[in-house]
Amino acid sequence: MSATAEERRQQLVELFEEVKRCEKCPLHETRTKPVFGAGNADADLMFVGEAPGAEEDRQGLPFVGRAGQLLNQMLEEIGLARDDVFIANVLKSRPPGNRDPLPLEIQACEPYLLEQVRLIEPRVVCTLGNFATKLLSGSHPAAALRTPAVKETLRADFATIPDLLQRPLPGPIPSSEELKEAEEEGGSTPPPPSDQLGFFG
Numbered sequence: 531m532s533a534t535a536e537e538r539r540q541q542l543v544e545l546f547e548e549v550k551r552c553e554k555c556p557l558h559e560t561r562t563k564p565v566f567g568a569g570n571a572d573a574d575l576m577f578v579g580e581a582p583g584a585e586e587d588r589q590g591l592p593f594v595g596r597a598g599q600l601l602n603q604m605l606e607e608i609g610l611a612r613d614d615v616f617i618a619n620v621l622k623s624r625p626p627g628n629r630d631p632l633p634l635e636i637q638a639c640e641p642y643l644l645e646q647v648r649l650i651e652p653r654v655v656c657t658l659g660n661f662a663t664k665l666l667s668g669s670h671p672a673a674a675l676r677t678p679a680v681k682e683t684l685r686a687d688f689a690t691i692p693d694l695l696q697r698p699l700p701g702p703i704p705s706s707e708e709l710k711e712a713e714e715e716g717g718s719t720p721p722p723p724s725d726q727l728g729f730f731g
């Protein structure tokens with residue numbers, strides 16, 4: 531039986547407490563606040579970005595800067611609000627100067643993201659940017675956010691979300707322990723969920 535919304539929320543709060551105490555990589559020394567993620571613990575749609583920027587680090591919330599405004603706008607255009615979805619990042623702490631996440635940092639933070647996905651059990655995961663897409667699907671898209679043409683592509687991608695949300699559920703999402711075991715038994719990365727789009731490439 532799947533968890534109730536309240537059970538999911540409680541477990542996410544416990545995970546958040548763990549993230550607040552986390553010292554697995556040096557980013558905890560330079561961050562202002564950890565950015566765990568925010569939104570509906572029972573969401574069908576989950577967004578995964580790269581890492582907190584300056585404003586996110588200051589507020590402790592994901593996508594509250596410029597990229598966040600664009601995300602809000604795109605969500606609104608498909609009839610969704612931030613409260614309907616859950617938004618997280620690959621890294622929970624800001625890399626100084628917004629530099630790219632380092633492999634060691636991604637490795638340290640990955641179990642938190644996988645646990646978030648496992649607890650929320652979203653129908654659809656939208657990755658925002660190369661790092662999230664690479665981590666969760668194993669592929670590497672090369673689009674860029676800043677040009678108007680790409681914004682139109684993004685808008686077209688978002689237009690597919692309502693349909694994706696209606697599709698039947700894929701199989702159960704494995705726990706991080708199960709993923710680790712599968713890797714140790716010779717698999718490389720976990721199989722990607724069946725329908726996955728990478729946005730904000």
Ligand code: URA
Pocket residue numbers: 579580581582583586591592593594595597598619658659
């Ligand atoms: N970009 C991201 O990837 N994450 C944020 O939280 C903000 C901008």
